[in-house]
Amino acid sequence: MSGISKRKFLTQLGAGVGTAALFTSKPWIRRAAAADVTLVGVEWGGPWLEGAKAVAAKQPKFNIQWETHGGGAAAIMAKIKTAWPTPLYDFVAQFDPLYYAWMREGWPEPLSIDEMPNLKDIPAESFVRNDKGQIINVPISQSGRFWGYRSDKAPFAVKKHEDLLDPRLKGQICVPDALQSQNSMVAMFALAFGGDEKNMEPGWDFMKRLAKSGNIGRVAKTEVDFINSLSSGECSVGIWSNAAWSKIADVGPCVFLSRVPGDKIFRTGLLTEGFMIPSNSTKKKEAKEFLNFFVSPENNQLYNEKLNFVPTNLKSGATKMAQNIVFKTSEERKEFAVVFDFVTLGAQQNQMTAKWEQEITPLLR
Amino acid sequence: MVLLALLLLLPLVNIFVESFRQYVPGRIGGLVGASYTLENYITLLHPVYVGYLVTMLWCATAATIVALVMGYPIAYVIARTRSHATRMALLGLLVGLLFLSALVRVYSLELSFGSVGLGRIIAGLMDVSPNSRTYAEFLVMIGLVHHSIPLSALLMTGTIQNINPKLVEAGMALGAPLWRAQLSITFPLSMPGILSAFLVCYTINMSAFVVPMILGKGKIHFLSNLVYDRYAELANFPSGSAIAVQLLLVTLIATYGIGWLLRRWTSEGAGV
Numbered sequence: 001m002s003g004i005s006k007r008k009f010l011t012q013l014g015a016g017v018g019t020a021a022l023f024t025s026k027p028w029i030r031r032a033a034a035a036d037v038t039l040v041g042v043e044w045g046g047p048w049l050e051g052a053k054a055v056a057a058k059q060p061k062f063n064i065q066w067e068t069h070g071g072g073a074a075a076i077m078a079k080i081k082t083a084w085p086t087p088l089y090d091f092v093a094q095f096d097p098l099y100y101a102w103m104r105e106g107w108p109e110p111l112s113i114d115e116m117p118n119l120k121d122i123p124a125e126s127f128v129r130n131d132k133g134q135i136i137n138v139p140i141s142q143s144g145r146f147w148g149y150r151s152d153k154a155p156f157a158v159k160k161h162e163d164l165l166d167p168r169l170k171g172q173i174c175v176p177d178a179l180q181s182q183n184s185m186v187a188m189f190a191l192a193f194g195g196d197e198k199n200m201e202p203g204w205d206f207m208k209r210l211a212k213s214g215n216i217g218r219v220a221k222t223e224v225d226f227i228n229s230l231s232s233g234e235c236s237v238g239i240w241s242n243a244a245w246s247k248i249a250d251v252g253p254c255v256f257l258s259r260v261p262g263d264k265i266f267r268t269g270l271l272t273e274g275f276m277i278p279s280n281s282t283k284k285k286e287a288k289e290f291l292n293f294f295v296s297p298e299n300n301q302l303y304n305e306k307l308n309f310v311p312t313n314l315k316s317g318a319t320k321m322a323q324n325i326v327f328k329t330s331e332e333r334k335e336f337a338v339v340f341d342f343v344t345l346g347a348q349q350n351q352m353t354a355k356w357e358q359e360i361t362p363l364l365r
Numbered sequence: 366m367v368l369l370a371l372l373l374l375l376p377l378v379n380i381f382v383e384s385f386r387q388y389v390p391g392r393i394g395g396l397v398g399a400s401y402t403l404e405n406y407i408t409l410l411h412p413v414y415v416g417y418l419v420t421m422l423w424c425a426t427a428a429t430i431v432a433l434v435m436g437y438p439i440a441y442v443i444a445r446t447r448s449h450a451t452r453m454a455l456l457g458l459l460v461g462l463l464f465l466s467a468l469v470r471v472y473s474l475e476l477s478f479g480s481v482g483l484g485r486i487i488a489g490l491m492d493v494s495p496n497s498r499t500y501a502e503f504l505v506m507i508g509l510v511h512h513s514i515p516l517s518a519l520l521m522t523g524t525i526q527n528i529n530p531k532l533v534e535a536g537m538a539l540g541a542p543l544w545r546a547q548l549s550i551t552f553p554l555s556m557p558g559i560l561s562a563f564l565v566c567y568t569i570n571m572s573a574f575v576v577p578m579i580l581g582k583g584k585i586h587f588l589s590n591l592v593y594d595r596y597a598e599l600a601n602f603p604s605g606s607a608i609a610v611q612l613l614l615v616t617l618i619a620t621y622g623i624g625w626l627l628r629r630w631t632s633e634g635a636g637v
Binding site: 070074075077078081100101104105170171172177179214217218219220221225228232233234235346347348349350351353354357358361362364365 | 411413414479494578579583586596599601602604
């Protein structure tokens with residue numbers, strides 16, 4: 001006799017079958033079980049996370065534990081700082097303004113094309129370098145912010161920036177506040193009226209005129225705010241990124257003012273998003289390997305398809321919606337696109353926010 | 366006691382100390398090791414920030430009072446329902462409302478009372494645009510009232526239930542009409558419940574964050590919204606901490622002050 005009772009045999013058989021079913025039923029369980037290494041990554045939610053997960057699912061070597069940004073991109077920096085030097089994350093999604101904040105803290109791990117060969121297919125101007133000339137970011141998409149309107153809801157076709165002050169647009173405009181993209185909207189106004197990132201007064205003057213006009217219906221704090229406002233019809237004119245406009249375009253016809261000849265406000269403010277590896281990560285080598293995989297031509301394209309952003313890898317293709325922010329020649333780019341001085345804007349962010357709270361919000365009617 | 370000190374007092378002390386630190390733009394948090402400063406508090410004396418405080422106090426006070434007025438009849442009906450099963454069902458409904466996601470409720474209010482819902486009609490009656498600041502303030506109050514009514518009704522139900530209904534019958538037997546009997550007997554005796562409901566709803570409304578953020582359309586700011594911007598977006602912890610300390614002090618003063626006044630009023634009314 002074996003000494004195993006029928007009950008014990010059936011229990012063990014059931015446990016074995018259940019475990020096998022569990023492990024084979026869900027792809028992420030199979031991947032996690034098969035993966036050699038777990039990396040912890042931070043990404044924005046919604047389509048960003050969708051795209052990132054789609055790319056991560058294509059490889060078996062790394063199990064990625066995703067955490068999403070809770071609120072603004074700076075919020076994660078507070079968590080990292082309080083924990084430093086204890087490692088929390090292996091790579092973090094950030095964008096132009098915050099690369100410099102990371103460098104000021106001395107956090108980014110230097111990267112090289114030798115370690116990450118796919119970086120050679122990314123234009124040199126997309127990289128941010130530290131004071132030793134080393135690359136510190138893995139650019140994954142280029143987004144653009146531009147004005148647009150819902151042609152089925154707006155009272156008239158907006159053609160020039162003076163139309164933003166037209167009384168027919170009372171309560172119809174949705175704008176971001178000074179915390180969005182380092183106040184790039186007001187920076188664009190400043191550039192249009194003879195100022196720049198260091199002298200923003202001309203931009204603030206126009207912003208005050210816009211606030212006093214009563215045409216601002218909502219100051220959006222988040223992309224979701226903006227999407228809800230324009231897709232519900234609360235407002236019909238606004239400025240935000242390609243990703244937001246693509247969601248609104250699913251609801252109603254939109255006209256994009258990303259390249260209006262002769263109008264210096266109706267241009268596109270370009271932003272690069274990418275990943276950075278904190279220098280206190282214990283899996284830097286693995287993180288570099290994964291991110292190199294992430295920016296390969298096919299994966300970079302796959303990721304950006306979810307967002308309708310422009311891939312940074314020159315060998316990747318862009319969606320039709322992303323063509324709004326693709327500038328094929330340097331002349332076109334010079335006329336219709338702006339790359340802001342985020343170092344200057346970042347250093348002024350606190351002051352700009354105070355100015356918005358003290359001088360713009362009280363004017364909103 | 367040790368647990369209370371660790372979990373409650375220690376974080377508060379940290380925030381208090383942080384509020385006196387200097388902030389370097391572009392960095393994360395206060396500058397450790399530098400001299401302390403009152404700058405973060407002096408900034409709050411700017412008329413605009415006083416204005417934000419006044420708006421917050423006004424919205425919270427008005428919403429709390431409306432919630433109490435609307436919650437009292439609900440509490441009375443529940444308390445005086447003879448059927449135990451019906452009373453439990455009504456209480457369950459109120460509790461169920463509290464379990465609903467606050468974000469879902471706020472977004473539903475935004476759509477229902479916004480410019481694509483009843484907003485055009487209501488704003489038209491107010492002679493303002495549905496996307497105006499005035500209407501945004503009204504929406505914020507609607508949001509606060511919506512959140513406060515279930516809580517205020519729940520808090521007042523117990524007190525009203527403890528009042529013997531025969532007292533009202535006795536009053537009516539002595540010739541008082543029903544409304545007079547309720548006003549002079551039930552209402553004063555239920556004052557402790559009203560006071561509790563007021564204090565709880567008022568503190569919750571003062572610290573509201575999601576309601577002003579979404580329904581305020583970026584035109585109405587509560588102090589909690591300013592704190593969030595500083596902590597989550599700017600990493601300006603010193604300024605955020607100063608506003609948080611201000612919010613804590615204002616809330617404590619307002620609730621204890623109003624509570625003292627109400628207690629004094631009720632004890633004077635009772636001839637004590």
